[in-house]
Amino acid sequence: MFSSLTPALLSFFFAAAGIVVAGTHLARTADELADRTGLGEAMFGILMLAGVTSLPDFxxxxxxxxxxxxxxxxSNVMGSMAANLMFLGVADAVYRKANLEHAAASSSTLMQAALLIVLLTLPMLAIAxxxxxxWGLHPITLVIVGSYLFGLYLIRGAQEHPMWFPRRTRQTVQDKPEEHARGGLAKAWMIFVGLAIVTAIAGxxxxxxxxxxxxxTGLSETLVGGVFxxxxTSSPELVTTIAAVRAGALTLAVSNIFGTNCFNMLVVAAADAGYPDGSIYFHMEPGQMVWGLVSVLMTSILLLGMVRRQTYGIGRIGFESALVLVIYLLTLLTVMVRG
Incomplete structure (x- = not known):
């Protein structure tokens, strides 16, 4: 598509800007649609918003x-998932009223984190x-798709008929539908779809x-994909998550991150289906799974944080968010040093 470095760099910059601009408008529209469709922030986050913010990765x-x-x-899709989890730590730093994992804990968000851990282990099993x-697909790719769909069923059940409830505190922010102006629902959907198209093309x-x-430049594909x-491509998650936190839609913010990463496992399945030389798992360097392993670690730490529900941490940042930020930075430095 591009014949030289300069047009490629310019296109990279403008595509990145387009992703960021589109992402700034997604959270507000998603919050409105979550209320007006009756899906709620958790299900709308994992079903719709996660799908849209994953389009650049896809x-x-x-x-x-x-x-x-x-x-x-x-390296792009695995690195994106680690970046998304790091963004949840950033969002915790932005939300000053309490630790984000304390305020947004629910049966739905815990179920999403557990589902993500299950899905992340599957590509690593495929490599081993x-x-x-x-038909050119690894059998585990079909398991990924089936597990994702079954996970959505479990999350929906956890939302409608929860068997576990977080202890209510003054800092707990529940997902309660807000009043919106009558009319304009079709317009909201048109805006949402338009933003989805922009993010997909930009990706x-x-x-x-x-x-x-x-x-x-001679940079390795591992470095370009896993970092740059x-x-x-993860910037929509950062922008929409921060916007949702500032709007008080905490469940939407957390569901957007976990839901996007769950959806990204369908991106992994699509990559296996689209790879022309057999299964993609057997033609990639095993080191590409470093980001996948780190994502399992980061998700597990965040899950522990939602179960423990520390109200305040040092600088009002939860222990889990601090650990996630440190782990991501150390992994980033390691990948950049290795080239």
Whole structure:
């Protein structure tokens, strides 16, 4: 798509700007639609908002996979998931009333975190198993899709008929529908769909430019995908999560992060389906799973934080958020040093 480095860098910059601008408007529209459709913030977050904010990752990862660049594809999606979890730590720092994991804890958000841990282990199992494929797909890819759908069923059940309730405190922020102006529902959906289209196109342009940047600069695809494109394609999650926190939609903020990462596992499945030379798991460097392992670790720590529900931490940042930020930065430095 791009013949030289300069157009690729310019396209990378403008695509990144487009993703950020679109993301700034998604949270407010999503919060309104969550209330007016009756889905609630948790289900709308994992079903709709997560799908939209994952579109840059979907477009970028699938583009790299179809182009037979397995390392670039998998490092992008795995690096994006780690970046998203780091953003939850940033959102905790922004929310000053209490630790975010304390205020937003619910049966739905805990179920989402547990589902994410299950899904993250599956690609690593695929790499460790003997080479096998069915119609060009690894059998575990089908398990990923089935597990995701069954997980949605469990989350919906946990929301409608919870068997576990967080202890109510003054800092607990429940998902309560707000009053919205009558009419304009069709307009809200049109805005939501329009923003989704913008983010998808920007994600595709981003990866096309990233390929040229990797080739022209000599940087490894692991570094370009796991750091640069991963951070940029994850920017909608950061923008929408911060916006949701500031609007008081805490369940939407947390569900957006966990839901996006769960949806990103469908992106992994799509990359396996789109890779033209068999299963993608057997053509990528095992080191690409470093971000996946780190994401399991970070998700587990955040899950522990929601169960413990520390009200305030040092500087009003929860222990789990501080640990997540430190782990991400250390991993980032390690990946950059290794090149």
């Amino acid at each position: 477009a970028a990862t699938l583009s790299a996979a179809v182009d037979s660049r397995p390392d670039l594809a998998m 198993t003997p080479s096998a494929s069915l 595709w342009v981003l990866m096309e430019s990233a390929k040229v940047i990797s080739d022209q 494109t991963a951070l940029v």
